[in-house]
Amino acid sequence: MTDSNFLPKPSIGRRQALALSGAFLLSPLAQKLGVSGIAKAEAAEQKTITITDELGREVTLKAPIKAVYPDLWYQTEIVRAIGAGDTIVAIDQTSNPKKNTANKDYFAKFASLPDAGNFNGPNWETIAASGAEVFFTRRNAPWQDAVEKLKPFGIEVVVVSTWDPKVLRAQLPNIGKIFGAEKGAADLAQLYDDIDKVLTDHLKGVEPKKVYFENNADFVTSLPGSGWHDTIVLGGGKNIFGDITIANTGSASVHTYTVDPVEIINRNPDVIIHNGIDGQAAGYAPWDQELLAGQAERIVNRPGWNAIQAVQNKNVFVFSNFFFSALGKQIGALAVAKWLYPDRLADVDVDAYFARWLKAQGIEPRPVADYAYKLGA
Known part of the structure; x- marks a missing residue:
């Protein structure tokens, strides 16, 4: 059948x-x-x-x-x-x-x-x-x-x-x-709320930085209605394509929306955040830092991209979805805030919150550094 x-x-x-x-x-x-x-x-x-x-x-x-x-x-x-x-x-x-x-x-x-x-x-x-x-x-x-x-x-x-x-x-x-499992759900809610308080306290009064988010393919971004967009906003950023809306937020298009590369240059993001490396599955196993670095280099070497503020200031990040999407992407929102405003969040240890999530999974903690890379770091 x-x-x-x-x-x-x-x-x-x-x-x-x-x-x-x-x-x-x-x-x-x-x-x-x-x-x-x-x-x-x-x-x-x-x-x-x-x-x-x-x-x-x-x-x-x-x-x-x-x-x-x-x-x-x-x-x-x-x-x-x-x-x-x-x-x-x-x-x-x-x-x-x-x-x-x-x-x-x-x-x-x-x-x-x-x-x-x-x-x-x-x-x-x-x-x-x-x-x-x-x-x-x-x-x-x-x-x-x-x-x-x-x-x-x-x-x-x-x-x-x-x-x-x-x-x-x-x-x-x-x-x-x-x-x-009310207690287990309440414990997760507490972890979420603890992160939410960190974001609220540390991002008060910030002028949102412009962010270009790229979803595991060249010139493919995410729009309002996707969790990816929410992480940018929750992390104190402004999605440069946040003005594009699609009525059906259940559509895959809000997660993978193709944009004109020239328009990305014109909108001149302060920070570029790229999810994934083509062909590599996200998972608990640490990612090869050379592969992450190679993806970052391919991004900055695109024609005309040397005019973008994010490229000039080396504010380009590549990450594995495994860590970023933890707790409904709330861990990702905290990482975004740390990447965008390192001085404001200097006392915030993202690893500590990620470890609480992995403990709930019954898995040994691993650092975010196993799954993320910053250009030139």
């Missing part, structure tokens, strides 16, 4: 129910719990709750849930960080340590789980058979398809874009309720 014709009928017949029960008994959750464990889990007290997700959708479910499919590594990280990693019963390709070897240690615990494949077009059968109770997804995902295809199997769809800093902070209490 292919994804295209996987369209369950509105109600589950006896045959479908038996098939689903059989699939669940073979699922990683069932194998992990064993028969007696399943009975114990089913007997655990669950209460019906209704939460309002990011899109304003009211979702009613039994909580705490015991099985979830997070559809992207951002989602996987948040579930694990609040202490609910054991509820993950299937993963997408970005959370599969066998496919993303840069994360072979970071996501090692999930290596044996079924992989539903591409996060923009997952294998719905794999998700349905996993025993998941919730499809935990983002606004720029095929969530409408998920509602249609997974509802007959009793799988609820919760939309929380965990790559969006403001959305993540607003939804952390709901995430905690869903998983019965």
Whole structure:
């Protein structure tokens, strides 16, 4: 059966129910719990709750849930960080340590789980058979398809874009309720708020510096509606292409919007921040500093770019998304502030906040220097 014709009928017949029960008994959750464990889990007290997700959708479910499919590594990280990693019963390709070897240690615990494949077009059968109770997804995902295809199997769809800093902070209490992990969610909220206070205190009265953000390809930037744009603003900067708006903020275009290189020169940014190196996957494994330096050199050697203030002052940064997107990109916002205003944030140790995030993941801390480079540093 292919994804295209996987369209369950509105109600589950006896045959479908038996098939689903059989699939669940073979699922990683069932194998992990064993028969007696399943009975114990089913007997655990669950209460019906209704939460309002990011899109304003009211979702009613039994909580705490015991099985979830997070559809992207951002989602996987948040579930694990609040202490609910054991509820993950299937993963997408970005959370599969066998496919993303840069994360072979970071996501090692999930290596044996079924992989539903591409996060923009997952294998719905794999998700349905996993025993998941919730499809935990983002606004720029095929969530409408998920509602249609997974509802007959009793799988609820919760939309929380965990790559969006403001959305993540607003939804952390709901995430905690869903998983019965209120304390873990509160701890993450505290980390977020601690960073927010640092930004508020240290950036008071600054004249925002102009920032050109480039998203892992030449002359590709991000616009309002993307978490990338938010990190610039939260970090005390002004996105030089922040005046371009797209009505559908769920569109991929807000994250990867191609611009005219001449216009970048004309808008003359004070700082250039580039995400990624083409062909290198972001992950826990440290990045090669020579590759980071090479990317920075390619940027400054573009024709006519020696006229840009950022190039003249060597304010060009290249980074790995692994560290930058931590905690819904709130760690990235702190890094932006440190890069833009090093004197104002001289007493702020970004590594200390990043270490708190990695501790929540159950992973040994690593310095931001493993994932970022400044031209000429």
